[in-house]
Amino acid sequence: MTRMKNLATAVATVALLAQASHAAPMDALPTAGALVVVPAFGEVRHANDQAVATLAIEEQDKDKSAAASRVNQKMKQGIDIVKKQDPQANLKTQGYYTYPVYPDDVPLPPGAKPKPRVPAAWRVGQTLQVTTSNLTGLPKTVAAAQSLLTLNSLQFGLTPETTKQLDDERIHATYQNLNERIASIASAMGRRVGDAVIDTIDFEGSGNFAQRDGAPAPMAMRSYMAKAAPDVSEPSFEPGETTLQMNLVGKVRFK
Numbered sequence: 001m002t003r004m005k006n007l008a009t010a011v012a013t014v015a016l017l018a019q020a021s022h023a024a025p026m027d028a029l030p031t032a033g034a035l036v037v038v039p040a041f042g043e044v045r046h047a048n049d050q051a052v053a054t055l056a057i058e059e060q061d062k063d064k065s066a067a068a069s070r071v072n073q074k075m076k077q078g079i080d081i082v083k084k085q086d087p088q089a090n091l092k093t094q095g096y097y098t099y100p101v102y103p104d105d106v107p108l109p110p111g112a113k114p115k116p117r118v119p120a121a122w123r124v125g126q127t128l129q130v131t132t133s134n135l136t137g138l139p140k141t142v143a144a145a146q147s148l149l150t151l152n153s154l155q156f157g158l159t160p161e162t163t164k165q166l167d168d169e170r171i172h173a174t175y176q177n178l179n180e181r182i183a184s185i186a187s188a189m190g191r192r193v194g195d196a197v198i199d200t201i202d203f204e205g206s207g208n209f210a211q212r213d214g215a216p217a218p219m220a221m222r223s224y225m226a227k228a229a230p231d232v233s234e235p236s237f238e239p240g241e242t243t244l245q246m247n248l249v250g251k252v253r254f255k
Contacts (some may be wrong), residue, residue, distance in 0.1 A: 031189050034254045035199065038181050042174025042246045044166050048156040048239040050133050053142060055082075055149040058125035060101065067124040068098065075126050078149040085141040086134050095127040127152065133159055139234040146232040156239040166244050171203070174246045182252055191254055200251040 057074045061067035079091060100119035108114060128149065132138065135156075142151055158166070178201070186193045 031191055031254050034189075036185060036196075036252045036254070038178060038185060038250045038252055040174055040178035040181055040248050040250060042170050042172075042177055042248075043243060044169045044173060045241050045243045046158060046162060046166055047241045048158060049135065049162055050131065050157050050159045051135055051138055051237075051239065052155045052157070053130045053132075053138070053151060054153040055128045055130060055142075055145050056095075056125060056152045057149050058123065060121050060123045062121050064098065064122035064124070067122050071124045071126055074148045075128065078128060078145055081144050081148065082128070082130055082141060085144050086130075086132050086137055088134060089130050089132040089141070092129040092131075093126060094129060095125070097126075098122060098124045135237070135239055138237060143232045143234040151235075154237070156237075156242075158242050163244075170244050170246045174203075174248050175201075178248060178250050182250070185252075186254075189254070195255045196252045197255065198250055199253045202249045203246070204248075 055078060057071050057078065059067040059070040059074075061070070075093065079093075082089060082091060099122070101121040101123050102117050103120045130141075130145075132141070134141075142154075145151075182196055182198075183193050186196055
């Protein structure tokens with residue numbers, strides 16, 4: 001009987017202690033002088049307003065001089081065509097190459113000495129890089145150039161002026177996101193935003209984002225085509241858009 005009374009008393013005591021613990025509010029942790037690390041993120045988008053096209057010419061001939069002469073002549077004609085179609089375009093010739101083309105190796109009979117390899121022909125080529133912001137006239141320009149040259153690659157991106165403008169907007173967007181996060185953190189900590197003082201802002205996001213954010217990642221469309229006929233239908237292009245992103249980390253200290 002005594003044992004039953006003792007058990008009942010112990011159960012009642014535990015219940016009272018549990019009720020008291022729930023009734024008493026838990027003390028909030030002190031946050032005075034706390035240093036909080038806050039990551040932030042910003043993003044801006046813009047329609048691509050620049051294109052970089054790579055046009056090329058390649059000739060093959062047993063006579064190296066003849067192949068080079070045709071390449072030089074057709075490249076000059078191609079440049080004239082592009083300049084006529086798009087006078088504001090920036091042109092840059094590059095990638096001139098000349099190399100021999102050897103015939104397929106024939107197995108030699110046993111004991112035969114190999115002969116020096118003699119080129120069967122020579123392959124000569126050159127490329128032309130065309131940078132333009134005239135996207136409306138780009139299909140017509142490319143089609144005209146394809147009467148002589150081939151289109152090796154096409155990339156869409158942003159002009160330097162647009163990139164500079166978007167960089168300013170990206171910084172503002174990222175800094176605004178930092179302020180929004182600080183306000184949320186202050187509210188969660190039961191503090192006022194005015195109690196927070198920004199100690200440090202790292203616009204590199206505590207890492208090296210230069211490769212990803214230093215320049216817009218171009219939207220690329222590559223195609224390798226055979227030499228076009230004199231009359232070429234205009235190709236269809238969709239420039240798309242570029243997204244620029246930025247990460248930063250801020251250190252905020254609460255008073």
